[in-house]
Amino acid sequence: MPMPEALRRFDIAIIGAGWAGCAAAVTAVARGHRVTVYEAASEPGGRARTIAGRNDLPLDNGQHILLGAYRETLALMREVGIEPDTVLQRLPLDLRWPDGTGLALPCSCRFPSLATAWGILRAKGWTWADRWHLLQTAMHWQKTRFTCSEEVTVQTLCASLPPIIQRHLIEPLCLSAFNSPPEKTSGPMFLRVIRDALFSTRGSADVLWPMVPLGAVLPAPALQWVSRHGGQVHLASRVRSLSRHTDTAPWELEVTPKGTSTVSARHDRVILACPSWEAAKLVSTLTAAEVVPADLSWAQDARALAQAAIATTYVWCPARSCAGLPAMQALPDSDNAPAQFVFHHAHRTRLMDGQPHHLLAFVCSHAMEERQVMEARVLQQATDQLNLTELILERTVMEKRATFVCARELCRPSPRVLPDLWACGDYVEGPYPATLEGAVSSGRAAGMAATAATDGADQLLST
Numbered sequence: 001m002p003m004p005e006a007l008r009r010f011d012i013a014i015i016g017a018g019w020a021g022c023a024a025a026v027t028a029v030a031r032g033h034r035v036t037v038y039e040a041a042s043e044p045g046g047r048a049r050t051i052a053g054r055n056d057l058p059l060d061n062g063q064h065i066l067l068g069a070y071r072e073t074l075a076l077m078r079e080v081g082i083e084p085d086t087v088l089q090r091l092p093l094d095l096r097w098p099d100g101t102g103l104a105l106p107c108s109c110r111f112p113s114l115a116t117a118w119g120i121l122r123a124k125g126w127t128w129a130d131r132w133h134l135l136q137t138a139m140h141w142q143k144t145r146f147t148c149s150e151e152v153t154v155q156t157l158c159a160s161l162p163p164i165i166q167r168h169l170i171e172p173l174c175l176s177a178f179n180s181p182p183e184k185t186s187g188p189m190f191l192r193v194i195r196d197a198l199f200s201t202r203g204s205a206d207v208l209w210p211m212v213p214l215g216a217v218l219p220a221p222a223l224q225w226v227s228r229h230g231g232q233v234h235l236a237s238r239v240r241s242l243s244r245h246t247d248t249a250p251w252e253l254e255v256t257p258k259g260t261s262t263v264s265a266r267h268d269r270v271i272l273a274c275p276s277w278e279a280a281k282l283v284s285t286l287t288a289a290e291v292v293p294a295d296l297s298w299a300q301d302a303r304a305l306a307q308a309a310i311a312t313t314y315v316w317c318p319a320r321s322c323a324g325l326p327a328m329q330a331l332p333d334s335d336n337a338p339a340q341f342v343f344h345h346a347h348r349t350r351l352m353d354g355q356p357h358h359l360l361a362f363v364c365s366h367a368m369e370e371r372q373v374m375e376a377r378v379l380q381q382a383t384d385q386l387n388l389t390e391l392i393l394e395r396t397v398m399e400k401r402a403t404f405v406c407a408r409e410l411c412r413p414s415p416r417v418l419p420d421l422w423a424c425g426d427y428v429e430g431p432y433p434a435t436l437e438g439a440v441s442s443g444r445a446a447g448m449a450a451t452a453a454t455d456g457a458d459q460l461l462s463t
C-alpha cells in the first residue's frame with residue numbers, strides 16, 4: 001500500500017544557495033525531508049555573498065545592511081546557531097547629511113511610533129511647518145492602515161509633502177529600501193515598508209550592520225547546518241535544465257559540476273531558488289519540451305521584471321582623516337555625486353605606507369554610470385562633502401542586476417509554478433521589495449510548501 005502523502009519524506013532539489021535557497025533548505029530539512037542543494041557559484045550567498053578583494057581581502061558583494069524588522073532572517077540565523085548580536089552591530093537609523101540636516105531616530109525605542117514622532121520634531125534643517133506637515137501625513141498613513149491604491153507611486157503618495165522633506169527623507173528612504181526613485185516605486189509597497197520599519201515593534205527601525213563577511217552571517221552557517229542534518233550541498237554545480245517524467249521521483253535535473261561533465265539527478269520535488277532570469281530560463285525548457293502548458297505565463301512574468309544596479313566603491317582612508325566619520329553617513333546625491341551613503345568600517349584597518357587606514361564603502365543605489373566614471377565621481381564626492389583626501393581605491397563592485405524594480409501594479413511571479421515545482425527569491429510575489437528579508441521569507445514559505453502533502457502545499461502558499 002503506498003504511504004499517505006502526509007507521512008512521506010520527499011526528496012527535494014533546491015536550485016540556488018542565495019539567502020532564499022538557504023532558508024528553503026533549512027526549512028525542508030527541519031521538517032524531516034531529504035534535501036539536495038545545487039549552487040552554480042563556488043560560494044553560497046548569491047547577491048549577498050563574500051567575495052575576494054585584493055590580497056584575498058574578504059569583501060561583501062556590495063554593502064548590505066539588515067533592519068531590526070527582519071524577523072524571519074533573524075529567526076533563521078538563530079535556528080542555525082548564529083546569535084545575531086554576535087555578528088551584527090545595532091545602530092540607530094540616522095539619515096542626516098554631513099551638515100546635520102535630516103531625520104535621526106533613537107536606538108531600540110520601546111514605542112516606535114513615538115520615536116518616529118520624536119525624530120521628526122527634532123530634525124534639523126526643517127521648519128516647524130515642514131515637521132508638522134510630515135507628522136500629519138504620518139498620522140494619516142497610520143489611520144488608513146498604511147494602505148493606498150495599487151496604481152499610486154511614491155511620488156504621487158508624497159506629492160503634497162514639502163520639497164525639503166521629499167529631498168531629505170522620501171528620496172533616500174526610497175532609494176535605500178527599493179533601489180529605485182520615487183516616481184518608479186510602488187506606493188503601497190513603500191507604505192508597508194514604512195509601517196514595518198518605523199511603526200511596528202521595538203527596534204524594528206534599527207540598522208543591523210554585519211561585522212563579519214556576509215557569507216558568515218547566514219549562508220555558510222545555514223549550509224553547514226543542512227549538511228550536519230543529513231542534507232547534501234553541491235557548490236560549483238550549475239543546473240542546466242529540468243525535465244519531468246511520469247514515474248516516481250519525476251524531476252530530472254541536468255547538473256554540470258565545475259570542471260567535470262554533466263550528470264543527471266532525480267528528485268520528487270524542486271524549488272527554484274535562483275534569480276528570476278535563471279528561473280525563467282529553466283521553466284522555459286519545460287514549456288519547450290511540452291512538459292507544462294504553453295500558455296503558462298510564469299516564465300514571461302519572471303523575465304519581464306526590470307532590474308536596477310547598485311555600485312559599492314570600497315576605498316581605504318587614512319584613519320586620522322576619517323576619525324570623526326560615523327559608522328553610517330547619509331550623503332546628498334546628485335548627477336555628479338552618485339553615493340547616497342558611506343559606511344565606515346573602523347574595525348577593518350590596514351597599514352599602508354606605515355599609516356593605519358580604514359575601509360570605507362560608498363553605496364550608489366540605482367547606479368546608471370560606467371564603473372570608471374562612477375569611481376571618479378565618488379572620490380570627488382568624498383572630498384567635496386566629507387573633506388576626505390588621499391583615498392586609495394580598493395575595488396568597485398558593480399551589480400547590474402542587484403534588485404528588481406518594485407514598480408506600481410507590478411505582476412510578480414507566483415511562488416507555485418506547478419503542483420510539484422516552486423520558486424522562491426526576493427522577486428517572488430510577496431509583501432516586500434528586493435531585500436534579504438524578502439528572500440528569506442519566500443524561501444521559508446517554499447520550504448514549507450514543498451514538504452506539505454500536495455493539497456496542503458497550495459494552502460501554505462496562499463497564507
Ligand SMILES: Cc1cc2nc3c(=O)[nH]c(=O)nc-3n(C[C@H](O)[C@H](O)[C@H](O)COP(=O)(O)OP(=O)(O)OC[C@H]3O[C@@H](n4cnc5c(N)ncnc54)[C@H](O)[C@@H]3O)c2cc1C
Nearest residue numbers: 016018019020040046047062064065239402425426435436
Ligand atoms: C549591491 C547590493 C546591495 C544590496 N543591499 C541590500 C541591503 O542592504 N539590504 C537588503 O535587505 N538587501 C539588499 N540587497 C538585496 C539582496 O542582496 C537580495 O534581495 C538577496 O540577496 C536575494 O537573494 P535570493 O536568494 O533571492 O537571490 P540570489 O542572491 O540571486 O541567489 C540566487 C542563487 O542562485 C544561484 N544560481 C543561479 N542560477 C543557478 C543554476 N542554474 N544552478 C544553480 N544555482 C544557480 C546563484 O549563483 C545564486 O547563488 C542588495 C543587493 C545588492 C546586489
